[in-house]
Amino acid sequence: MVKQVRPGLCITRENPAKIRSKYNITKTPIVWLTKAKGSECPSVDPAELFKLHPTIDNFIKKVDDGIVLIDSLEYLILENDLRSVIKFMEQTNDSIMASDSRLILQIDPLIFDTKDHHLLKRWMRSLTEEDNYNV
Incomplete structure (x- = not known):
């Protein structure tokens, strides 16, 4: 999607250098959620939500x-x-709307109890492989 035409922002737990290399991403801003200090990449301590x-x-x-894209919920x-x-x-959803x-939010539903999962997904829809370029 981001490699198509749309500008993107990636917020991730993964090292941005690895993401850039793996997906051949050059322009998309990536924010690394890490406690490591001194990163050359833009980063945010995950405790500083x-x-x-x-x-x-x-x-x-x-x-x-x-x-x-937030892949580290x-x-x-x-x-x-x-x-x-x-x-x-x-708050993020309010800004997006x-x-x-x-907003693409990658979550593993198995880590949430039913109530919390429903709280998170009530304003979302699930994406499938077919949705890949139609979001």
Whole structure:
């Protein structure tokens, strides 16, 4: 999707250099969720959840039809309480809905109890392989 035409922002637990190499991504901004200090890549300590929303908000205000990918929700939950992460996702969703951008949130439903999973997915739809380029 991001390698197509749409601008993207990736928030991930993985090392950005490995992602750039693996997917041949050069321009897409990547924010690394890490406790490691001194990274050459833009990074945020996962325990500092409050720093992520301004990054996302600034991105979606600068682009048209952007895609924000968050693939490390489980890590954020480990470093914060679940309610804080759900509030962060609600705030992020509010910003996304006020724009023409999209949010892709990769989650493993097996790590959540039913109630928490429903809280997270109530304003989302599941994507399949067929949706790959139609988000």
